[in-house]
Amino acid sequence: MRPPGFGCRGRAPTVLRPGRAGHNGSVTSSADVHRSGFACFVGRPNAGKSTLTNSLVGSKVAITSSKPQTTRHAIRGIVHRPDAQLIIVDTPGLHRPRTLLGRRLNDLVYETWSEVDVVGFCVPADQKVGPGDRFIAEQLKKVARRTPVLGIVTKTDLVSKEQVAQQLLDLQQVMDFADLVPVSAVDSFQVDVLADLLVAQMPEGPQLYPDGELTDEPETTLIAELIREAALEGVRDELPHSLAVTIEEMIPREGRKDLIDVHAVLYIERSSQKSIVIGRGGERLRAVGTQARKHIQALLGSKIYLDLHVKVAKDWQRDPKQLRKLGF
Ligand SMILES: Nc1nc2c(ncn2[C@@H]2O[C@H](COP(=O)(O)OP(=O)(O)OP(=O)(O)O)[C@@H](O)[C@H]2O)c(=O)[nH]1
Numbered sequence: 001m002r003p004p005g006f007g008c009r010g011r012a013p014t015v016l017r018p019g020r021a022g023h024n025g026s027v028t029s030s031a032d033v034h035r036s037g038f039a040c041f042v043g044r045p046n047a048g049k050s051t052l053t054n055s056l057v058g059s060k061v062a063i064t065s066s067k068p069q070t071t072r073h074a075i076r077g078i079v080h081r082p083d084a085q086l087i088i089v090d091t092p093g094l095h096r097p098r099t100l101l102g103r104r105l106n107d108l109v110y111e112t113w114s115e116v117d118v119v120g121f122c123v124p125a126d127q128k129v130g131p132g133d134r135f136i137a138e139q140l141k142k143v144a145r146r147t148p149v150l151g152i153v154t155k156t157d158l159v160s161k162e163q164v165a166q167q168l169l170d171l172q173q174v175m176d177f178a179d180l181v182p183v184s185a186v187d188s189f190q191v192d193v194l195a196d197l198l199v200a201q202m203p204e205g206p207q208l209y210p211d212g213e214l215t216d217e218p219e220t221t222l223i224a225e226l227i228r229e230a231a232l233e234g235v236r237d238e239l240p241h242s243l244a245v246t247i248e249e250m251i252p253r254e255g256r257k258d259l260i261d262v263h264a265v266l267y268i269e270r271s272s273q274k275s276i277v278i279g280r281g282g283e284r285l286r287a288v289g290t291q292a293r294k295h296i297q298a299l300l301g302s303k304i305y306l307d308l309h310v311k312v313a314k315d316w317q318r319d320p321k322q323l324r325k326l327g328f
């Protein structure tokens with residue numbers, strides 16, 4: 001759950017469950033049945049959950065990066081089909097927490113998976129099933145008594161067919177799954193099969209979101225995330241974790257119909273990090289701005305002027321007051 005501040009809007013429960021008569025979890029195969037409900041993706045950081053969410057939704061609703069712990073809140077992406085509406089809740093990667101933020105992110109995952117109709121446990125094909133996965137499986141076993149859990153081997157494009165088969169076998173050892181499926185979000189391999197499997201676990205129910213709505217993330221949150229995604233590129237070590245972005249103001253330019261001024265702050269944890277995110281002569285920050293602006297303009301369908309400031313919020317990941325300010 002994300003309190004207000006980070007975006008502009010407070011958030012209700014992690015998973016909204018609008019009133020739905022007759023939800024008894026039963027699955028029928030009648031062709032004219034309409035299903036709706038929630039699925040969540042869980043897994044270690046970097047397993048490919050957000051990329052898979054975007055691929056299913058057919059649009060970028062969650063930012064992605066090669067840095068672990070990119071996702072910091074539960075993001076809903078909506079899949080519209082004639083026979084079903086599937087709401088995918090992408091969650092932060094479960095990890096051994098080292099900060100208060102880490103603990104809060106893990107709690108968010110636990111909270112989310114207890115509220116959905118089906119859980120997809122994502123394990124990348126190119127990494128051995130390890131202690132982190134086994135830890136998640138142990139937690140999920142409790143959930144699996146009530147909620148079906150699918151095993152998803154992601155990133156199959158990175159390995160051979162034999163390795164995919166082996167990974168499916170290895171994954172099967174860690175817990176009982178309702179189904180096991182290999183996918184690749186990059187080349188769309190079996191993404192539609194996964195959608196079918198998830199939909200099959202949805203109860204009968206009406207459309208929960210209007211046609212065409214792909215996420216219920218507030219616009220300012222999406223914009224802040226696009227800036228953070230751009231800033232994540234090219235930084236390493238602890239810096240990705242230290243970055244947070246807030247949108248301070250977003251207003252149409254006076255006398256101009258086609259221009260929006262966006263004022264954003266990029267937070268870091270220590271003043272020593274400033275030179276890295278700003279770069280020599282401001283070069284790096286300009287590159288971040290250019291990259292983010294491109295994506296924000298595509299999102300808003302309007303030109304923007306992006307004013308990006310860098311500020312230090314000392315050790316914000318460990319400080320409850322700062323975390324609150326940043327929306328966690
Ligand atoms: N080759 C390949 N790369 C992928 C695929 N899916 C994701 N990736 C890459 O894997 C990295 C991590 O992807 P994310 O989707 O951000 O992973 P995540 O599980 O959401 O990570 P966290 O939010 O940190 O928990 C990124 O560099 C993606 O481009 C895939 O199907 N094939």
Ligand SMILES: [Mg+2]
Pocket residue numbers: 049050051062063064070071090091092093
């Ligand atoms: Mg993610």
